[in-house]
Amino acid sequence: MGSFKRVLSYARPLRRYWPGYLLLSILSVVFGVVNYGLLGPLLTVLFDNEAAAAACPRPEFSLSISFFTDWFRWLLSSVIAKGGMMRGLLLVCGAIVLSCLLANLCRYLSQRIVVSLETRTMKNIRHDLFRKIASLPVGWFTERRKGDILSSISNDVNEVQNTVAGSLHVFFREPLLVAGFLAMLFYMSPRLTLVSLVALPVSAFLVTRLTRALRAGSVETQNLMGRIVSHFEEAISGSRIIKAFSAQNYVEKSFDRDNERHRQVIRQVRNRQEMASPVSEFLGISIAATVLFYGGWLNYHGNLGMTWQQFIVYIMFYWKVLEPGKALSKSYAALQKGLVSADRIFRILDTPVGIEDGPRPVEEFRQEIRFDHVSFAYGEEAVLRDVSLTIPKGKVVAIVGPSGAGKSTLADLLPRFYDVREGAIRIDGTDIRQLRLGDLVSLMGIVPQDTILFNDTVSNNIAFGREDVGPDAIREAACIAGADAFIEQLPLGYDTPVGDRGALLSGGQRQRIAIARAVLKNPPILILDEATSALDAESERLVQSALDRLMAGRTVLVIAHRLSTVRHADRIYVVQDGRIVEEGNHEELVANAGLYSHLCSLQAFS
Numbered sequence: 001m002g003s004f005k006r007v008l009s010y011a012r013p014l015r016r017y018w019p020g021y022l023l024l025s026i027l028s029v030v031f032g033v034v035n036y037g038l039l040g041p042l043l044t045v046l047f048d049n050e051a052a053a054a055a056c057p058r059p060e061f062s063l064s065i066s067f068f069t070d071w072f073r074w075l076l077s078s079v080i081a082k083g084g085m086m087r088g089l090l091l092v093c094g095a096i097v098l099s100c101l102l103a104n105l106c107r108y109l110s111q112r113i114v115v116s117l118e119t120r121t122m123k124n125i126r127h128d129l130f131r132k133i134a135s136l137p138v139g140w141f142t143e144r145r146k147g148d149i150l151s152s153i154s155n156d157v158n159e160v161q162n163t164v165a166g167s168l169h170v171f172f173r174e175p176l177l178v179a180g181f182l183a184m185l186f187y188m189s190p191r192l193t194l195v196s197l198v199a200l201p202v203s204a205f206l207v208t209r210l211t212r213a214l215r216a217g218s219v220e221t222q223n224l225m226g227r228i229v230s231h232f233e234e235a236i237s238g239s240r241i242i243k244a245f246s247a248q249n250y251v252e253k254s255f256d257r258d259n260e261r262h263r264q265v266i267r268q269v270r271n272r273q274e275m276a277s278p279v280s281e282f283l284g285i286s287i288a289a290t291v292l293f294y295g296g297w298l299n300y301h302g303n304l305g306m307t308w309q310q311f312i313v314y315i316m317f318y319w320k321v322l323e324p325g326k327a328l329s330k331s332y333a334a335l336q337k338g339l340v341s342a343d344r345i346f347r348i349l350d351t352p353v354g355i356e357d358g359p360r361p362v363e364e365f366r367q368e369i370r371f372d373h374v375s376f377a378y379g380e381e382a383v384l385r386d387v388s389l390t391i392p393k394g395k396v397v398a399i400v401g402p403s404g405a406g407k408s409t410l411a412d413l414l415p416r417f418y419d420v421r422e423g424a425i426r427i428d429g430t431d432i433r434q435l436r437l438g439d440l441v442s443l444m445g446i447v448p449q450d451t452i453l454f455n456d457t458v459s460n461n462i463a464f465g466r467e468d469v470g471p472d473a474i475r476e477a478a479c480i481a482g483a484d485a486f487i488e489q490l491p492l493g494y495d496t497p498v499g500d501r502g503a504l505l506s507g508g509q510r511q512r513i514a515i516a517r518a519v520l521k522n523p524p525i526l527i528l529d530e531a532t533s534a535l536d537a538e539s540e541r542l543v544q545s546a547l548d549r550l551m552a553g554r555t556v557l558v559i560a561h562r563l564s565t566v567r568h569a570d571r572i573y574v575v576q577d578g579r580i581v582e583e584g585n586h587e588e589l590v591a592n593a594g595l596y597s598h599l600c601s602l603q604a605f606s
Contacts, residue, residue: 147230163338
């Protein structure tokens with residue numbers, strides 16, 4: 001039950017909830033017991049007028065069940081003596097209505113407290129989950145299916161809310177009901193109650209064995225749901241490719257396999273889950289029948305020790321014990337399924353961040369960036385091997401090479417999207433792992449090849465992450481990026497939504513907004529990761545012009561596939577198979593007649 005306690009910990013401080021909830025629950029149980037206890041006087045008034053009208057002495061006060069029972073009997077006999085049998089009937093019926101009203105009012109108020117506890121719990125879980133996902137390193141996402149992550153965020157959280165959090169009131173309130181009605185059962189007939197209690201552990205054992213298998217099935221169910229969500233995500237993001245290759249049947253068959261397996265597994269889990277309640281009810285009725293038989297046997301031999309009206313009330317009390325027992329068994333079965341989802345959520349929350357924050361602050365970039373014998377690997381696959389290079393302040397350094405050579409990985413190491421395996425990256429002589437991560441990233445602006453825009457307005461995408469900028473600064477950044485002209489032509493100008501991932505804009509427009517975002521940040525270090533490789537010639541010309549304005553006076557690391565964009569770089573490093581094989585400026589590298597010269601011969605310069 002460690003996961004259950006951990007879910008409950010998200011509602012802290014619990015002292016805000018449990019005192020009021022406990023008081024209201026106890027009052028609800030007391031009034032519920034009184035409500036059913038009044039059935040005895042009601043039956044007496046209806047069917048045994050002489051017993052109801054019999055005079056009773058007023059009892060001496062004591063804090064006991066017998067006092068309240070004798071006091072109500074005295075009150076009833078007094079009312080009947082003064083106002084007749086109908087007045088007594090009215091008293092009993094009014095007491096039943098009042099006790100029912102108070103019991104349900106207390107139950108409703110206690111449920112309001114539970115709802116507050118549940119909603120606070122789920123809010124805090126979602127907050128921690130979002131904060132954790134936002135802080136995890138880039139490599140964590142590349143190693144996992146997006147569908148599994150989305151399934152944990154949506155389905156697992158909902159499952160926890162519907163089962164674990166939704167069961168809190170059951171596990172708090174139902175035991176109180178059981179205790180209250182058992183107390184009355186023992187008070188009325190200890191002998192009958194002991195007989196019934198002997199059989200209850202057998203019922204509990206069978207229900208526990210039945211629900212134990214739910215956990216394994218729930219694990220497979222949640223894993224399959226992650227794969228199903230992945231299918232949907234791929235169908236949405238890859239819709240163009242699916243249609244272009246007429247692959248609808250292929251992806252549908254793949255989806256149907258996982259969907260059918262999910263149906264089979266969840267059917268087995270639900271069948272077991274639904275079996276818990278009928279089995280519990282059958283066992284409860286069997287025990288109740290045993291109690292009835294034993295009570296009849298005692299009555300036949302004159303040893304029952306209660307009137308027939310009291311025996312009916314006893315059976316009603318016993319039936320009320322079975323109801324919370326049934327609710328507990330059903331909630332326990334559902335809880336096993338919910339705890340699997342809780343475990344999946346906590347596995348994400350317990351994932352080590354991997355990229356540890358450094359202790360040293362940094363406010364400015366003064367001299368140079370140095371890659372010092374850097375090596376890196378994704379798992380066991382080496383990507384960079386003993387790479388050393390220097391980027392002086394104010395210079396433009398380009399990294400070029402064939403696809404898969406490790407160019408983009410080299411750029412990702414600088415803002416610590418990943419950490420080096422061997423060697424070090426130093427800024428002004430300090431290992432970047434010793435610098436505060438927030439300070440390090442604040443020195444850099446990044447314009448990637450795959451431009452990421454958020455489903456928001458143009459203005460908010462340019463000012464992304466900054467709340468201290470006004471419209472004039474946003475417009476100025478857009479002008480420098482060459483984006484102001486097309487933004488003004490949009491339906492709402494800077495307030496125009498860009499759609500999901502900027503789908504309402506062209507590739508060149510998205511890229512210029514990304515450049516405007518970097519201009520507004522005004523970083524001393526700029527990383528351009530193949531920022532024009534996915535554009536057509538006209539868009540490339542416009543974006544390259546914007547980049548040239550952005551690069552002026554900055555330290556720039558350019559990752560390039562099109563060599564025409566880096567021919568004016570101060571220094572060019574050629575990477576092949578994770579190693580630097582050539583370095584120099586454009587003219588020197590062409591004269592060397594090496595790999596760079598070969599790549600140049602494959603591309604036409606304008």
